Amino acid sequence: MAALHQTELDRLVEKLKTDYQTLLREVRTELENSDDQHRIDLLNSEPGDSGDESMANALADFNVAILDRQIHGLRDIEAAFRRIENEEYGVCIDCGEEIGFDRLMAYPTAKRCIVCQERREKQYAQEGHSKM
Numbered sequence: 001m002a003a004l005h006q007t008e009l010d011r012l013v014e015k016l017k018t019d020y021q022t023l024l025r026e027v028r029t030e031l032e033n034s035d036d037q038h039r040i041d042l043l044n045s046e047p048g049d050s051g052d053e054s055m056a057n058a059l060a061d062f063n064v065a066i067l068d069r070q071i072h073g074l075r076d077i078e079a080a081f082r083r084i085e086n087e088e089y090g091v092c093i094d095c096g097e098e099i100g101f102d103r104l105m106a107y108p109t110a111k112r113c114i115v116c117q118e119r120r121e122k123q124y125a126q127e128g129h130s131k132m
Contacts, residue, residue, distance in 0.1 A: 004090050008101050013084065015108050020077045027070045034063055076109040083111075092116050 083089040
């Protein structure tokens with residue numbers, strides 16, 4: 001494992017647990033609200049204009065995107081707990097160097113050190129553009 005002190009690791013584990021519970025509550029709330037919205041839509045199923053339908057579709061897509069982001073966050077936290085169990089937490093998956101405590105406190109699911117993460121972001125940003 002990285003050169004994290006036990007007190008630092010304990011703080012990070014607590015932060016991961018708190019973040020996980022927060023996301024879990026948000027997912028539950030989102031699912032409950034979407035179920036209520038579905039019932040409301042069924043009760044109010046009067047024909048509307050295409051603008052109403054378009055707005056309803058946009059809101060549904062937005063809600064799905066929020067839920068997807070939250071579930072992705074839960075999976076990232078679960079992966080971080082697995083790295084802790086395997087004593088791989090706090091080690092960059094690209095270069096093997098330590099991920100600093102400050103970075104982990106800001107982004108406790110980080111898999112890469114800041115240098116490798118910036119390199120990865122630049123690489124993927126360039127891949128999205130044509131190279132003439």
